[in-house]
Amino acid sequence: MRNPDELKTVVEEAIERFAFWPELNGQTASMRYALAEMGGKRVRPVICLATGEACGAPVEQVMPAALAIELVHNFSLVHDDLPSLDDDDERRGKPSVWAAYGEGTAVLAGDGLLAEAFRLAASYPSPHVARELAEMTLGMIGGQYLDTMVDGADLKAVHRLKTGCLFSASVAMALWASGVPESEQGAWRAFGDELGLLFQVVDDILDQDGFFVSEGADGARRLADEAAARAHERLGEVSVDTAVLDGIVSALATRAV
Amino acid sequence: MRNPDELKTVVEEAIERFAFWPELNGQTASMRYALAEMGGKRVRPVICLATGEACGAPVEQVMPAALAIELVHNFSLVHDDLPSLDDDDERRGKPSVWAAYGEGTAVLAGDGLLAEAFRLAASYPSPHVARELAEMTLGMIGGQYLDTMVDGADLKAVHRLKTGCLFSASVAMALWASGVPESEQGAWRAFGDELGLLFQVVDDILDQDGFFVSEGADGARRLADEAAARAHERLGEVSVDTAVLDGIVSALATRAV
Numbered sequence: 001m002r003n004p005d006e007l008k009t010v011v012e013e014a015i016e017r018f019a020f021w022p023e024l025n026g027q028t029a030s031m032r033y034a035l036a037e038m039g040g041k042r043v044r045p046v047i048c049l050a051t052g053e054a055c056g057a058p059v060e061q062v063m064p065a066a067l068a069i070e071l072v073h074n075f076s077l078v079h080d081d082l083p084s085l086d087d088d089d090e091r092r093g094k095p096s097v098w099a100a101y102g103e104g105t106a107v108l109a110g111d112g113l114l115a116e117a118f119r120l121a122a123s124y125p126s127p128h129v130a131r132e133l134a135e136m137t138l139g140m141i142g143g144q145y146l147d148t149m150v151d152g153a154d155l156k157a158v159h160r161l162k163t164g165c166l167f168s169a170s171v172a173m174a175l176w177a178s179g180v181p182e183s184e185q186g187a188w189r190a191f192g193d194e195l196g197l198l199f200q201v202v203d204d205i206l207d208q209d210g211f212f213v214s215e216g217a218d219g220a221r222r223l224a225d226e227a228a229a230r231a232h233e234r235l236g237e238v239s240v241d242t243a244v245l246d247g248i249v250s251a252l253a254t255r256a257v
Numbered sequence: 258m259r260n261p262d263e264l265k266t267v268v269e270e271a272i273e274r275f276a277f278w279p280e281l282n283g284q285t286a287s288m289r290y291a292l293a294e295m296g297g298k299r300v301r302p303v304i305c306l307a308t309g310e311a312c313g314a315p316v317e318q319v320m321p322a323a324l325a326i327e328l329v330h331n332f333s334l335v336h337d338d339l340p341s342l343d344d345d346d347e348r349r350g351k352p353s354v355w356a357a358y359g360e361g362t363a364v365l366a367g368d369g370l371l372a373e374a375f376r377l378a379a380s381y382p383s384p385h386v387a388r389e390l391a392e393m394t395l396g397m398i399g400g401q402y403l404d405t406m407v408d409g410a411d412l413k414a415v416h417r418l419k420t421g422c423l424f425s426a427s428v429a430m431a432l433w434a435s436g437v438p439e440s441e442q443g444a445w446r447a448f449g450d451e452l453g454l455l456f457q458v459v460d461d462i463l464d465q466d467g468f469f470v471s472e473g474a475d476g477a478r479r480l481a482d483e484a485a486a487r488a489h490e491r492l493g494e495v496s497v498d499t500a501v502l503d504g505i506v507s508a509l510a511t512r513a514v
Contacts, residue, residue: 023396
């Protein structure tokens, strides 16, 4: 099984090779900028591929699902950065898509990334991968709504939707793509749910906002450690080798960037 | 078989009953405004249902595909109306979504409508309905890009993508939803392609722009009549009762609104 760095390299190669739908015409420039040139940690597709490998599926089989997740993640960043939402003109030290290509093109770029994600998810013989992606995307949009449009929205609900949904989907889509029957998905899905919480709490600690403010430094650290412990526990309940995923959990819990 | 007015009523009832994904939270208000309160001709879902009925499928079986098409159509209107794209603050005599709910909520409303459409399309046992929707949506986005961002883009290409794709999808998704095998879809698909051209040329005649300007009044009328004739011809090639669809073609060719 590949380690996370190797999986990230495989994801980057797949992103480089990814052929956008030709009828998008020149719209693809801004989409490629968002997806490839702006970079990213690729943590969601790596989790997706690592889950697939743990379940015995070849990387090529899970890659469309992994790319779909990364495309949805990028869609959400492109739209969230818009002046009418978070109004960020920079991301990862580069101009955000609207700052580089204009606001209208950025709206369409996000739309295109979302539609490409569904094209990838619908490339599987069964519709489960696409269903999972649609439901998780809807949850994520609801989270962004609560976060940007509702004063005093419950932080836990916002995080569970805005961040958690895509982490849950990273695991769940890998299960469907690998052919794991629904009856064996329980512990895996509980694992996916913990990952989102873990990622977000650590994000808040690093950014000193969110849970860092509401729970204090120690409280937030405890929340992160508890989520990591539960994630390891859920992995202990599945009957395959989860060493790579355990490593990812530990790395997420202790990451400094 | 139901006539177009009866099918439109069935579509309106299904829209009224449609349950948005609960995790969208308060975001659904702007989405319901776009989908239900702003109204619409519902021509795409009516074509979808009429195609399904001609192929012998019950309306309930084709309705998710029909609603998905209408949701994608509405998604495109909500985003196209944004200040950074067409900058329209009114549609059908009502404030457009961004004018009524703010720009950020309108971006998310469009996103939510698109994701709901994919949830509906992915509800079928086979992934073909969702694949068709994804590909046609990508073409439509490419058309909107050409229309709004590229000076002097070829009008035929713009229309084929921006309008034609969703009409083609209205027929193609109904075929998959009705279980028509791919080997029997040829004439049907050619029919769907003519519908989009017919609708757009008549639109241009009514608005006195597009083909009306490039081809002149008579030239545009001839284009419309030729598209209608070819659509009837394609329907003549399928071995089922297409009376309702022939009626829709004639109504589209002679419509005054």
